[in-house]
Amino acid sequence: MKKATFRGGIHLDGHKELTSGLETVVAHIPDRVYIPLSQHIGAPCVPLVVVGDQVKKGQKIGASKGFVSAPIHASVSGTVVAIELMEHPGGSFVPCIIIENDRKEEWAESVIPHRDPASLTPDELRAIILEAGIVGKGGATFPSHVKYAPVEGKIVDTVILNGVECEPYLTTDHRLMLERSDKIVAGLGYIMRAVGCERGIIAVEENKMDAVAVMEKAAAEAKNITIVVLKEKYPQGSEKQLIYACTGREVPVGGLPLAVGVIVNNVGTASALARAVELGIPFIGRNVTVSGPGIRNPANYRVRIGTLFSELIKQSGGYVGEVEKIIAGGPMMGKTVFTDNLPVVKGTSGIIIFTKEENRHSKEFACVRCAKCIDVCPAYLEPTSLVRLAKRKAWEDAERMDAMSCIECSSCVYVCPAQIPLIQHIRRAKQAILAAKARPQG
Amino acid sequence: MLVAVVTLACLGAIFGIVLGFAAKRFAVEVDPRVEELIRVMPGANCGACGMPGCAAFAEAITMGTVKPSACSPGGASLYEKIAAIMGTEVSAYEERQVAQLLCQGDNVHTKMLYRYEGLSDCHVALANFKGPKACKFGCVMQGSCSRVCQFGAIQMGVNGLPVVDYYRCTACNKCVVECPLQLYKLVGVSRLVHVRCVNTEKGKDAKANCATACIKCKICEKNCPEDAVHVVATGDGTVALIDYEKCTNCGICAVKCPTKSIDKIMPLSEEVILEVGETPVPGCTRCGVCPPL
Numbered sequence: 001m002k003k004a005t006f007r008g009g010i011h012l013d014g015h016k017e018l019t020s021g022l023e024t025v026v027a028h029i030p031d032r033v034y035i036p037l038s039q040h041i042g043a044p045c046v047p048l049v050v051v052g053d054q055v056k057k058g059q060k061i062g063a064s065k066g067f068v069s070a071p072i073h074a075s076v077s078g079t080v081v082a083i084e085l086m087e088h089p090g091g092s093f094v095p096c097i098i099i100e101n102d103r104k105e106e107w108a109e110s111v112i113p114h115r116d117p118a119s120l121t122p123d124e125l126r127a128i129i130l131e132a133g134i135v136g137k138g139g140a141t142f143p144s145h146v147k148y149a150p151v152e153g154k155i156v157d158t159v160i161l162n163g164v165e166c167e168p169y170l171t172t173d174h175r176l177m178l179e180r181s182d183k184i185v186a187g188l189g190y191i192m193r194a195v196g197c198e199r200g201i202i203a204v205e206e207n208k209m210d211a212v213a214v215m216e217k218a219a220a221e222a223k224n225i226t227i228v229v230l231k232e233k234y235p236q237g238s239e240k241q242l243i244y245a246c247t248g249r250e251v252p253v254g255g256l257p258l259a260v261g262v263i264v265n266n267v268g269t270a271s272a273l274a275r276a277v278e279l280g281i282p283f284i285g286r287n288v289t290v291s292g293p294g295i296r297n298p299a300n301y302r303v304r305i306g307t308l309f310s311e312l313i314k315q316s317g318g319y320v321g322e323v324e325k326i327i328a329g330g331p332m333m334g335k336t337v338f339t340d341n342l343p344v345v346k347g348t349s350g351i352i353i354f355t356k357e358e359n360r361h362s363k364e365f366a367c368v369r370c371a372k373c374i375d376v377c378p379a380y381l382e383p384t385s386l387v388r389l390a391k392r393k394a395w396e397d398a399e400r401m402d403a404m405s406c407i408e409c410s411s412c413v414y415v416c417p418a419q420i421p422l423i424q425h426i427r428r429a430k431q432a433i434l435a436a437k438a439r440p441q442g
Numbered sequence: 443m444l445v446a447v448v449t450l451a452c453l454g455a456i457f458g459i460v461l462g463f464a465a466k467r468f469a470v471e472v473d474p475r476v477e478e479l480i481r482v483m484p485g486a487n488c489g490a491c492g493m494p495g496c497a498a499f500a501e502a503i504t505m506g507t508v509k510p511s512a513c514s515p516g517g518a519s520l521y522e523k524i525a526a527i528m529g530t531e532v533s534a535y536e537e538r539q540v541a542q543l544l545c546q547g548d549n550v551h552t553k554m555l556y557r558y559e560g561l562s563d564c565h566v567a568l569a570n571f572k573g574p575k576a577c578k579f580g581c582v583m584q585g586s587c588s589r590v591c592q593f594g595a596i597q598m599g600v601n602g603l604p605v606v607d608y609y610r611c612t613a614c615n616k617c618v619v620e621c622p623l624q625l626y627k628l629v630g631v632s633r634l635v636h637v638r639c640v641n642t643e644k645g646k647d648a649k650a651n652c653a654t655a656c657i658k659c660k661i662c663e664k665n666c667p668e669d670a671v672h673v674v675a676t677g678d679g680t681v682a683l684i685d686y687e688k689c690t691n692c693g694i695c696a697v698k699c700p701t702k703s704i705d706k707i708m709p710l711s712e713e714v715i716l717e718v719g720e721t722p723v724p725g726c727t728r729c730g731v732c733p734p735l
Contacts (some may be wrong), residue, residue, distance in 0.1 A: 338556030
């Protein structure tokens, strides 16, 4: 049978065999956790604690400010020792609440299991999701309660759970589907109830047939949940491409999935959500793949938010060879960071270590007009034309050519025979277009 | 034959009378100075002044809506001629300005957090942990300013920092707008002493990241005989700033500054002070239409 997919995209060497067979292990709980005040898209949190305060596991320590925001919680019990500026895996400097672990693992009073989760109304569910600080676990970290909030005139008829994990090396979602399939299905049920829709889809790429079997078994009871097997192609896990592959609907330019009546969530988000709804546990931990050729023992970890990268790397047996690049997230869309002294945040799906050998750089040549980038662009853009405009600083023209629709998947860079860093030029154009919009007119 | 001659002659006479009347009746008063000014203009109609052409510029001068110094191709000799026609003093016109870079943190003096391998564009470099430099105020050294300069006046130096050629700089403001950290400032060309640091952090933090940072010690303030330099509040902190109205170019502050964040440059020749230099392209009028060099 021909498997559903989208137009464009590339076939990558997955390298998933490094960790896909390894069961998720619990990472050592560190002596200190560093919890950044901003772990989501939107307004950063305001700290609720001061230096010297005693906090308990699961206690809210940062309150969300504004609608598009999510609160943060202590991932260990202990004492707040400092609130200071630290490097954030997103490529910025963010104030972090540093908690000294007292190893008592005491739960906060606010963490109480909900007696009867099946009787919760959509409004109550959304309130629980907001309080638990649930954000998208795929990497974009969009606060979930915002996604589920009803919008006037828009009807959601499908919820898609994204278990595609198309980035090379990453296997957290794969392992999660194998190990926590019941939680994922339960989480999907709560999401469907929160938004009031009848159809649920769990999308999995064809390279994870074992996960498909497990998920099908877990969802056998639920009649309105289907498992869709998609073709193995990058960026299959991108929201708009996923919606097209699963439903045949195209999200309009500049629009949200809501415009076509779909909500997309990561499978990890669903499992975190199920924990929050059933057990009252806020978002204080996540799964992280530590992999790449530069690490001794690649592994999947269940990590407390705020654990330093260096702790996980130490647990993985340290570096191998000459480390050249540390990437927070997947190698295609992740952010290169310059130090391992960074905390794991809600959006950190992986830590990939590359050595000098993989980090090849070749000189940029002139565009040979082969149009390979146009062939692979899943957003139907012309990367080469956008770059030409970006080099001329013709931001308005670039905007007219829908530069803002670029999903920054880097497929064009991957295929470019002239080694042009297309994505960086397009990103620059997007930056300039946004800056021009932010500037007051006149 | 005769009819045709007479008809044409009559038509000619009628049109002649009408046109002659209209020329007298609807005549537009022209300022005689405009004609004279147009004659002395460079005549390139380049638009560097922001007007549609030299004629429009001449008219704008007579109306006083534009300064003669807006014509950068003309240079000081043109300003003198304009002054003669307009009956004003040349000295009333502004001094030629040049761009000054407010950072000295080159790749020797400043601590780097990482090696940047991405696109050579300051805006892109800044998106990654606010640039590779430990100092978050200083130049990111990716040369966006040098690419935006149409006169070849900014070149990237061997130490990583851009170098401004004061001879070629036309004070077009492009680098000032381009620099994401606002590290360029247009200053009169006769000004020699500049505070080349905008780091507003505490002295200790600034010094930890860069050997030539302003450490807010106020030695410059204490030693200035003209009370021209002060450590003033800027943004979240303070940084030394020179009041160019008061500064006499004595350079005592530059000598006393412990980190040499105050810099005194060599005086420029009279010629450079008055006229903008040649661009590398023969015949260029600096109109700004061509893409950057």
